[in-house]
Amino acid sequence: MEIPVVRNVLEANDKLAMVVHERVRGILTLNLISSPGAGKTSLLERTLTDLASEFRMAVIEGDLQTDNDARRVAATGCQAVQIDTDGGCHLDSNMVLKAMEHLDMSNLDILFIENVGNLVCPTEFDLGEDAKIGILSVTEGDDKPEKYPLLFNLSKAMILNKVDLLPYVRFDVERASQFARRLNKDLPIFQVSATSGEGMDAWYDWLRNAVRAKKEKGSL
Numbered sequence: 001m002e003i004p005v006v007r008n009v010l011e012a013n014d015k016l017a018m019v020v021h022e023r024v025r026g027i028l029t030l031n032l033i034s035s036p037g038a039g040k041t042s043l044l045e046r047t048l049t050d051l052a053s054e055f056r057m058a059v060i061e062g063d064l065q066t067d068n069d070a071r072r073v074a075a076t077g078c079q080a081v082q083i084d085t086d087g088g089c090h091l092d093s094n095m096v097l098k099a100m101e102h103l104d105m106s107n108l109d110i111l112f113i114e115n116v117g118n119l120v121c122p123t124e125f126d127l128g129e130d131a132k133i134g135i136l137s138v139t140e141g142d143d144k145p146e147k148y149p150l151l152f153n154l155s156k157a158m159i160l161n162k163v164d165l166l167p168y169v170r171f172d173v174e175r176a177s178q179f180a181r182r183l184n185k186d187l188p189i190f191q192v193s194a195t196s197g198e199g200m201d202a203w204y205d206w207l208r209n210a211v212r213a214k215k216e217k218g219s220l
Contacts (some may be wrong), residue, residue, distance in 0.1 A: 013125055016093035020128025023100060027077070028207070028214040029111045033129050033151055034135035036117030039161040041069045042194040043135065044112060048076040050197075051204060055109040055211065060099045062091040062116045069114065079103050090121035093128055109211050119148040130220050131156035131210070134180075138162050138171040144178035153183040155207055156220060157190065164193040 020029075032040050048057055058079035061070040071080035081102045083095050094115060105111075113129060115122040123132065134155035136144050139162055145152040152158060158180055162171065177189055188206060190200035213220050 010124065013092050013094070016097060016103075017126040017128040020093050020100070023097075024104065024111055024130075026215055027105065027108045027111050028096045028212075028220075029127075029129045031112065031113045031115060031122070031129040031132045032118060033115045033119065033122045033132055033155075034137075035119055035140060037152075038117070038135050038137040038140065039074055039194050040114050040117070040135055041202055043159065043161060043192070044073055044114060044198060045076055045158065046197065047112075047203070048073065048078045048195045049202065051207070052077060054118070056107050057110045057112065058103050058105075059112045059114060060096060060103075061094070061114050063114060064088070073114075088115055089118050090125050090132075092113050092125050096127050098189060110207065119144070119151055123151040123154060130189055130214060133157050133159060135159045135161060136176065138165055138169050138173075138188060140171075141181065142172045142176040143145075145176060145183060149183050152180045152187065156189065157186065157203075158189045159203065160189060161192045161194055163191045163198060164196045204209055 044059060059073045059084060060081055061073060062083045062085060063069055064085055064087055067082040069075045070080045074080040077118050081099045083091060083099050113127055134151045136158065180187055182190065190199055190203045192203055210220055
């Protein structure tokens with residue numbers, strides 16, 4: 001049974017998401033979703049630093065409280081704006097529209113949206129992005145894609161972070177990958193360490209191709 005209030009909230013969000021999508025025409029816009037502690041901010045710091053000479057990038061940071069992550073991202077020299085959800089478990093398209101008012105969008109190549117740490121609610125809200133990116137770390141269970149299928153079904157890429165810790169944790173990479181690809185058979189999966197830099201080049205190549213596709217075709 002569908003609950004009318006929930007349906008109305010999502011419909012209103014989707015209308016504003018279309019506005020966001022129009023405003024980011026030509027700008028690759030990625031919605032990064034993970035559990036708390038999976039390493040979204042560390043991944044962004046490394047990406048922003050390594051690709052600073054190649055792309056013009058900006059970040060919208062979502063968090064329940066504090067601007068800690070936004071300050072970390074801004075320290076790379078990238079434009080960053082914080083959204084404090086005041087306890088809310090996800091970003092919505094209205095929040096993103098308001099945050100965009102504080103960014104210079106005129107020459108951007110990539111806009112990253114770092115969503116609130118949560119594998120459920122953020123997945124359900126379209127932010128006008130070109131792609132959701134599901135981020136999982138080896139310090140979590142390898143059954144996460146099976147337990148939270150919607151994210152991995154909708155994602156256009158999956159990043160498995162903290163692979164430098166594999167010798168010290170019980171995590172089956174093949175099992176996690178199989179679960180994810182049962183939901184999304186062509187899902188690219190990048191095994192990376194934002195700390196050591198391992199595997200990041202494959203992620204960067206995906207970004208390069210995605211930026212090119214957005215500029216040439218208008219979509220991925």
